Amino acid sequence: MTASKTTIAKALNAGLRKAMERDPKVIIQGEDIGKLGGVFRITEHLQKDFGEDRVIDTPLAESGIMGTAIGLALRGYRPVVEIQFDGFVYPAFDQIVSQLAKLHSRSRGAIRVPVVVRIPMGGGIGAVEHHSESNEAYFAHTLGLKVVFCSNPEDAYWMIQQAIECDDPVIFYEPKRRYHEKGEVDLDATAAPRDLFSAHVVREGTDVTLACWGPMVRTCLDAAAAAAEEGHSLEVIDLRSVSPIDIDAITTSVARTGRLVVVQEAPSFVSVGSEIAALVTERCFYQLEAPVIRVAGWNTPYPASKLEEHYLPDLDRVLDGVDRALSH
């Protein structure tokens, strides 16, 4: 085993490289992904190594990027699209919702559109407006799309490759404020450690289950460590996929703990957290000791960056949610 420490950003780059080496039909397109390597350098050196026909600097037009990716997929390619920031996916929304998500079902299975849409997501980087959004609910609500989040380098490395291999369209979220966090990745391993759409128990515990994804996984792990000092044992589940949701993993845990706190950056109103609360309530009603608690971004537009620390769930807010679950 040749595991080495690397960052989420570098792991994504390595995963993309692997996928491109394995399958000549894999191509990447987006804004500034060539010479610059993307504003987060996720595609660094890929254009130099794979050429301008496979790593494509596109015109500044997200609907164009998305629509042509679909066309390329119809022609047999496996496009990976980079959206520069979460808040800039909306010009592509029509192509994603009206075509990407629906072509397979409309054609009664004749058409497959294996497009991956990579979106750096979430806040916490002190950015100006439109650079800090958590818009997964829009896409999770669009059936026909699969929606996943990586939260650590190992998942980043494998999940991007699995997403590219997946025959369904995948919205692939990357927690931008975690890009430079390090973790162990075995770049020589030949098989992914887990299925793309399965949840992963990243810390075992007995008192309360925390369900989270993307950037909130680190926050929840920190909260669990802090809670342990207070004598509370928290189980942390990294959902990894929010469409489909690995509900069995959550209900198995909740059956033991009886308490669930869902943690997300997105506002709680009509969100993935709401869906999980509903599913768990339907399936675990008699095992629940407390209502499902959502710790989420407030129900407002993302604020100016000077206020984001008050907006985003942090360790204290997670623990406050845990206390509320335990107070029942």
Added chain:
Amino acid sequence: MSDTDVAATPPVGGVDHHVSVDPAVAVPEPRAAADGGPDMVQLLTPEGERVPNAEYDEIVAALSNEDLRGLYRDLVLIRRFDLEATSLQRQGELGLWVSLLGQEAAQIGCGRALRPQDHAFPGYREHGIAWTRGIDPMRIIAMYRGVDKGAWNPDEHHFHGYTIVIGNQVLMGTGYAMGVQRDGAVGTDDPERDTAVVAFMGDGATAQGDVNEGFVFAGVYNSPIVFFCQNNQWAISEPNERQTRVPIYKRADGFGFPGVRVDGNDVLAVYAVTTQMLDRARSGQGPSLIEAFTYRMAAHTTSDDPTKYRVSAEVEVWKLRDPVARYKRWLMSEGIADTAFFEAVESEADELAAHVRTATVTMPDPDVDDIFDQVYVEPHQQVEDDKAAFHAYQDTFEEVQA
């Protein structure tokens, strides 16, 4: 499809995955150091020599010496403001800065051509336009400091909010111009009533759907709008060639209105061309596109590293076309301004920079209630509930501290 039909066969990576570019899909190499070509309107050469122009000389001649000195003052002050903001960002006082360095003449020339009743719809780099509209520069600082999201009231100075999502403002400006038409504020010959809108965009933005739809709408309705494109040669790391196959000003043809390329580093030319096109819009003759041919001298933003994608030789070429130096030379050679004037402007710039610095570092943080207030005009249950929950949560900390 025949076997020899290479153009229809998409090139696919070979064993080494290094694909040579098929001529059928090849695009021209970037030429960002090129000059604007023979169609470009230029009234001042980079050396500061006046080029006579039958079409525009009259517009320039109508400017008094005081007006001409005013343009210089604007150029110097906005440049100094911009440099100060860049250094404030470097020192951690701003989250981000988007520099207008090199584009001062494009913005001052355009902004000073506007009349009070006209309306501007900016992107995120239009600090020079904001300046000419009378927006307090600290409002822009506040946005890039993360205190607010650009919260000035557009009605006060007819300068709308900064728009970060590329191209959105072009459609909004077009809609505003449609409103102007419905209000009968075009073609009345009343110089205080007839109104034009100007919408700003970059060269990269011309690829965006919203921008092209704005052109279509304005063309179809013959709306009183000037589309002002600052072609600074780069859209972050991508040169013009990635956005358009033809020069930007020529694209206006296909939408049915005139397009002009103007030397964006020549404040007189920009002023003259914009004045002409605004008059056209106000008098009911419809939209136009101005391409101000200029250069982004700084990084895209303070987060960007241009050494990854452009050569410094190109920047050196553009340094010789500096908008401020050429205008100063002309003012001096014409005897319009003297040393005392230039010195006075310098010290005014120093004062502005000092003021901006102090006002930035002493700027109060926003009230936390800003998160919840003004989300809606009328109350919304879930927002109110969260505001209450937020305060209850905050209070738990105060209890602990107490």
